[in-house]
Structures are given as structure tokens and as C-alpha cells.
Amino acid sequence: MPQNSAPAGAPAFLRVHRPSTVDLIATELRNAVYSGGLPVGSPLREVEISRQLGVSRSPLREAAQRLVQEGLLTAIPGQGLRVATVSEDRLPDLFEARIAIETHAARILIRNNDAGALTKVTAAFDQLVEAVKGTDARTIGDADLDFHFALVEAAGNGRLTRYMSTLVVETRLASFSSKDGYVVRREITPSHRAIMAALEAGDADAAAAAIAEHLTEATARMTGELAEQGIKVETVAEVPEPGAVYELGPIDQNP
Amino acid sequence: MPQNSAPAGAPAFLRVHRPSTVDLIATELRNAVYSGGLPVGSPLREVEISRQLGVSRSPLREAAQRLVQEGLLTAIPGQGLRVATVSEDRLPDLFEARIAIETHAARILIRNNDAGALTKVTAAFDQLVEAVKGTDARTIGDADLDFHFALVEAAGNGRLTRYMSTLVVETRLASFSSKDGYVVRREITPSHRAIMAALEAGDADAAAAAIAEHLTEATARMTGELAEQGIKVETVAEVPEPGAVYELGPIDQNP
DNA sequence: GCGTGTATGTTTGTCGACAATCAGCAGAAA
DNA sequence: TTTCTGCTGATTGTCGACAAACATACACGC
Numbered sequence: 001m002p003q004n005s006a007p008a009g010a011p012a013f014l015r016v017h018r019p020s021t022v023d024l025i026a027t028e029l030r031n032a033v034y035s036g037g038l039p040v041g042s043p044l045r046e047v048e049i050s051r052q053l054g055v056s057r058s059p060l061r062e063a064a065q066r067l068v069q070e071g072l073l074t075a076i077p078g079q080g081l082r083v084a085t086v087s088e089d090r091l092p093d094l095f096e097a098r099i100a101i102e103t104h105a106a107r108i109l110i111r112n113n114d115a116g117a118l119t120k121v122t123a124a125f126d127q128l129v130e131a132v133k134g135t136d137a138r139t140i141g142d143a144d145l146d147f148h149f150a151l152v153e154a155a156g157n158g159r160l161t162r163y164m165s166t167l168v169v170e171t172r173l174a175s176f177s178s179k180d181g182y183v184v185r186r187e188i189t190p191s192h193r194a195i196m197a198a199l200e201a202g203d204a205d206a207a208a209a210a211i212a213e214h215l216t217e218a219t220a221r222m223t224g225e226l227a228e229q230g231i232k233v234e235t236v237a238e239v240p241e242p243g244a245v246y247e248l249g250p251i252d253q254n255p
Numbered sequence: 256m257p258q259n260s261a262p263a264g265a266p267a268f269l270r271v272h273r274p275s276t277v278d279l280i281a282t283e284l285r286n287a288v289y290s291g292g293l294p295v296g297s298p299l300r301e302v303e304i305s306r307q308l309g310v311s312r313s314p315l316r317e318a319a320q321r322l323v324q325e326g327l328l329t330a331i332p333g334q335g336l337r338v339a340t341v342s343e344d345r346l347p348d349l350f351e352a353r354i355a356i357e358t359h360a361a362r363i364l365i366r367n368n369d370a371g372a373l374t375k376v377t378a379a380f381d382q383l384v385e386a387v388k389g390t391d392a393r394t395i396g397d398a399d400l401d402f403h404f405a406l407v408e409a410a411g412n413g414r415l416t417r418y419m420s421t422l423v424v425e426t427r428l429a430s431f432s433s434k435d436g437y438v439v440r441r442e443i444t445p446s447h448r449a450i451m452a453a454l455e456a457g458d459a460d461a462a463a464a465a466i467a468e469h470l471t472e473a474t475a476r477m478t479g480e481l482a483e484q485g486i487k488v489e490t491v492a493e494v495p496e497p498g499a500v501y502e503l504g505p506i507d508q509n510p
Numbered sequence: 511g512c513g514t515g516t517a518t519g520t521t522t523g524t525c526g527a528c529a530a531t532c533a534g535c536a537g538a539a540a
Numbered sequence: 541t542t543t544c545t546g547c548t549g550a551t552t553g554t555c556g557a558c559a560a561a562c563a564t565a566c567a568c569g570c
Contacts, residue, residue, distance in 0.1 A: 020332045056555050065277060065317045069324040077275045078561050080522055097414035100359035159352035311525050333531050335552055
């Protein structure tokens with residue numbers, strides 16, 4: 001359906017944005033890493049994947065370098081590419097970066113005082129609350145990451161949003177890398193609610209503190225510190241489907 | 256010279272790190288963008304550059320995709336790659352991201368209470384003070400960015416350091432993109448000193464506030480807001496060398 | 511049996527070549 | 541003169557092919 005009339009003075013046409021083949025492949029790869037279709041630590045066999053995608057090795061390798069830059073793939077000369085593993089000792093590094101991005105996003109969000117932007121965060125939070133009622137680990141995990149991403153996106157800063165989209169996948173990789181398999185917390189924590197409360201109250205410092213506490217908690221749980229201290233939290237693990245073989249779909253240049 | 260004895264229990268050997276050809280090319284390209292050897296907005300002609308580097312187009316294109324992911328190069332299908340331009344209207348976005356990274360790095364640095372790490376920041380600041388005594392715009396600009404990078408690096412977070420290394424180049428690109436040419440401030444601002452003072456005092460909130468103020472100031476100066484308000488700051492511009500043709504050196508696999 | 515050295519199949523890294531696409535220019539029509 | 545159309549040279553995007561490097565398995569010697 002055609003758009004309604006544009007405001008006067010606005011350019012009649014926006015510059016068309018055509019995604020390149022490399023763009024499409026990179027997105028496909030990122031999705032595969034996020035969904036676990038490409039398992040943690042597994043090598044990327046280029047001929048196989050390029051055939052599945054219906055392209056040659058060259059654009060695939062170019063797209064892969066984007067994920068290398070993001071840290072989602074690691075390259076070892078002579079051995080090719082592997083899906084990155086986020087071991088336990090690197091969790092603090094990852095979550096500290098998330099704290100940096102998410103706390104400042106919250107500050108921007110509050111400073112902007114944009115009701116529409118906050119609404120989207122609230123919606124994402126409501127979906128998380130809904131997801132926790134179920135027992136599907138992946139659904140809960142997705143909803144949690146969606147919420148945190150929505151928070152950063154609502155700040156409206158392109159760079160922070162880009163950083164966060166990578167951090168989301170890295171966090172997922174960390175979950176996959178866990179020796180206990182993919183396990184998520186099946187509850188809304190007080191720190192979670194504190195974030196929302198502070199956002200709605202417009203208290204930037206409180207929001208930042210709540211986010212930092214929330215992510216520090218998450219780090220502690222994933223590194224097993226809580227278990228060491230005898231603290232138990234309600235979690236739910238993903239039941240692995242045996243023999244499920246993931247295959248990448250062909251990219252369609254003319255969708 | 257062989258290293259001294261390693262601590263007991265540590266692995267006898269570290270995994271050797273061999274940079275790939277793509278790594279070397281990407282570094283070379285990044286340096287060329289940072290130094291202005293590849294001018295803002297200029298197209299990357301692949302045959303020419305690959306010849307200068309002594310490689311074929313394939314590894315060059317792969318390396319270029321890393322810079323695309325960083326936002327240092329932009330790709331338009333059918334038109335190839337260009338050095339990204341950071342126009343004035345995108346400056347707030349860039350500097351807001353810097354605030355996010357740098358303020359949190361300062362918080363980490365203070366929290367760690369690592370005297371050795373702080374020393375390096377102090378050293379970088381001293382070099383900036385020294386640079387400002389001269390009149391070479393590029394020397395001052397380098398020293399300023401080095402200082403900010405040293406601050407983030409001192410926090411010891413790999414991801415934040417990686418983000419910052421890109422942000423540094425993007426900031427340089429913003430300077431190059433300015434319609435007034437490459438201009439830097441020839442003075443140490445009070446907000447600059449306030450950062451150092453807060454770091455040395457171990458006051459995290461004050462450091463964060465000083466960094467935010469400092470970078471907001473920088474945004475205002477670069478967007479020309481200060482000039483509009485009739486506020487003048489002492490600056491020094493780079494005298495462009497006419498006819499200077501930059502050429503990328505061949506990468507050496509066995510240095 | 512343990513460790514070393516060798517052979518083999520596979521995968522990567524790199525290259526040159528081809529077709530599709532684009533920017534710039536000349537020429538024709540209004 | 542101005543505007544539009546079609547051409548041309550150059551550059552990109554993609555592909556298949558080759559050589560080098562690697563992981564694995566096997567045979568040999570101690």
C-alpha cells in the first residue's frame with residue numbers, strides 16, 4: 001500500500017537500500033550462530049555451507065570476516081573458521097561490556113523522555129513475564145535477550161544498538177558454551193523489576209545501578225558462583241533434540 | 256631474551272598466535288584510514304590497492320569486510336567500497352557512544368584500583384600536555400586520541416578496548432569529514448584536567464561526569480555550536496600537503 | 511607399548527578469469 | 541542551448557581451479 005502524503009519540503013525519494021549478497025549471508029550466519037544451528041566450537045566447512053546457501057566460497061568468506069570482526073567466529077590460519085566459544089573465564093569481560101552499553105542506553109532513554117520508546121521496552125518486558133510462565137528454555141532465553149536489546153534500541157543510538165546486537169549473540173554463545181548445556185533462569189528477578197521501575201520513574205542512576213546488579217547476578221549464576229555458595233535459583237534446561245541436523249537455507253536475492 | 260621463570264602451575268606454553276594475511280591487510284587499511292592516506296569518501300579501487308599490498312583481490316576484499324563491519328568503510332552494491340564519511344549530523348551518535356564506553360572504562364579503572372594501569376593513563380596525558388605546546392595539528396590530535404584510548408585500555412576489558420579502537424578511527428574520520436578541514440583544539444581544557452583529577456582521586460562518578468562533559472564539549476565544538484554562540488577556542492589546522500600521494504606498503508608475512 | 515616419522519585425503523588460502531554493472535561521455539533530438 | 545539516449549571503458553561481484561597446509565591414520569623403530 002502506498003504511503004500517505006509526505007511532509008512538504010521532504011525529499012521526494014529516499015535513497016534505496018539494497019542489501020548486498022554479503023549482507024544476506026552475514027545475517028544468515030548470525031542467525032545460525034544465535035539459534036545454535038552452527039554449534040559452538042564447530043568448524044565452518046566452506047564448501048558445504050556455500051552450497052547450502054547457493055553461493056560460491058568467495059562471498060561466504062567475505063561475510064564470515066564480518067562475524068570474525070564481531071568476535072562471533074574465530075579464524076586460525078590453516079584451520080579455517082570456527083564458531084567462537086565463550087568460556088567461563090571470559091564471562092566477566094562480556095557482561096562488563098554489556099553493563100557499559102546497557103546502563104548508558106538507559107541513561108539516554110531516560111534523558112530523552114520519549115514515551116513511545118519506553119513503551120516498546122515495557123512491551124518487551126511484558127513478553128518476558130509471559131515467557132517465564134512457560135517451561136521452554138529457549139523461549140525464555142529469547143525473551144530475556146529481546147528485552148535487553150529493546151532497552152538499548154530504545155535509546156536510539158545506532159552504534160550502541162549495533163554493539164548490543166553482537167553482545168546478544170555473544171551472550172547466547174556463552175550459554176551454549178556452558179558445561180551444563182543451555183540453562184536459563186525461570187523467574188523474573190527483583191533486579192529485573194528494579195530496572196523497569198527505575199526506567200518508568202525516570203531515575204537514571206537507579207536504572208544504571210539496577211542493570212549493573214542484574215548483569216552481575218547473571219555473571220555469578222553462569223560462572224557457578226551461586227551454586228558454590230549453596231544458593232539455588234529456579235532454572236530450566238533445554239532438552240536437546242537428538243539427531244536434529246540444521247541446514248542453512250538458500251539466500252534469495254529477490255524476495 | 257628469554258622470559259624469566261613462569262609462575263608454577265601455569266601452562267608451559269601459550270598458544271602461538273599467527274596473524275593471517277587478512278589480519279595484516281585489515282591493520283594496514285585501518286592505519287591508512289586513520290592517517291588519512293585513504294581520504295574520506297574516496298573509493299577503494301581494489302586492483303590498485305591489492306597490487307600495492309602485493310596480494311590478490313580476494314584477501315583484500317575479505318579484510319575490507321572487517322572494516323565494513325566496523326563502520327570505517329561503506330559498501331554500495333555495484334559501486335564497491337568507499338571510506339566512510341562522518342557527517343556533522345552523526346556526530347552526536349558517535350560521541351554518545353564514546354561517552355558510554357569511556358565513562359564505564361573509567362569506572363572499571365577506579366574500581367580495579369590498579370596503580371600500574373593508572374600510570375599509563377597519566378603518561379598518555381603528559382604526552383598530550385607536551386603535544387599541545389607545539390603547533391602540529393596531527394600530533395595534538397594523535398595525542399588526544401591516544402589518551403582516550405589509553406584510558407579505556409587501562410580498564411583491561413578486551414571488548415571495550417576493541418570498541419574504542421574503532422571509535423578512535425571514527426573520530427578521526429569525523430575530523431577529516433569536517434568542512435573546515437582537520438582542526439584540533441590547541442589547549443588542555445578544564446574538563447580534560449577534571450578527568451585526570453577524578454581518576455587520581457578515585458572518584459568514579461566525578462570521572463564519569465567529567466568525561467561526559469568533555470565529550471559533549473567536543474561535540475559542540477565540532478558541530479560549530481560554539482562558533483554560533485560566539486565562543487572562540489584556540490585551534491590549529493593542518494596545512495594540507497599539495498600533491499602528496501599516499502601509497503600502501505606491501506605486507507610482509509615474515510617480518 | 512610408546513613414540514616418532516611417513517603417507518593420504520581433505521580443507522583452506524590464493525589466484526586469475528569472466529560476466530554483470532556502473533559512471534562518464536558523445537551524439538541526437540527538441 | 542538543453543535534455544535525453546545509447547555507447548564505451550573501467551570496476552565490481554562471482555566463480556572455478558590450483559597449490560599449500562593441515563588432521564588423521566598407519567607403519568616403523570626403539
